[in-house]
Amino acid sequence: MMRRIGNLTAFFGADDVFSNWHPCRFSYHEVSFTCVEQFMMFSKAKLFNDEQSATKILATDDPKTQKIIGRKVGGFNLATWEARRESIVFVGCREKFSQNPGLRSILLATAPTELVEASPYDLIWGIGLGARDARISDKRKWRGRNLLGITLMRVREALSQS
Numbered sequence: 001m002m003r004r005i006g007n008l009t010a011f012f013g014a015d016d017v018f019s020n021w022h023p024c025r026f027s028y029h030e031v032s033f034t035c036v037e038q039f040m041m042f043s044k045a046k047l048f049n050d051e052q053s054a055t056k057i058l059a060t061d062d063p064k065t066q067k068i069i070g071r072k073v074g075g076f077n078l079a080t081w082e083a084r085r086e087s088i089v090f091v092g093c094r095e096k097f098s099q100n101p102g103l104r105s106i107l108l109a110t111a112p113t114e115l116v117e118a119s120p121y122d123l124i125w126g127i128g129l130g131a132r133d134a135r136i137s138d139k140r141k142w143r144g145r146n147l148l149g150i151t152l153m154r155v156r157e158a159l160s161q162s
Contacts, residue, residue, distance in 0.1 A: 010118035021063040037063035039092035041070030048075040
């Protein structure tokens, strides 16, 4: 669960409201989603014109299954995905937090802390370290890029303006 460490708010796991796996209903362009992971993998399938995977992703509310299907999207191109993934996740997170006032309040209450996905496994969206790892308070020792934390801070900033 969410943990304050100095000026950091560390989070990890589906039980945490900041996780893309956290169950949360929202819609975008008249499509309903059960979590940001589903939105992200659906958007990934659509980006590469894989309608079959997009349909399968919408048919399950299990984020682990959504991720597995998303990893097998046909026509996948890493450079294209890297260019678009952060804006896709920004939209998913923005919709999640703007359409759910309770979650929005929790996100806004983290200001001005730095949001950090304390995933020991994820070197892209997380920092590659767990919340209880002593290295977490030294950004130079992070193993990952923390793209989810950065994206959530952008969403927090946008929602604080509206």
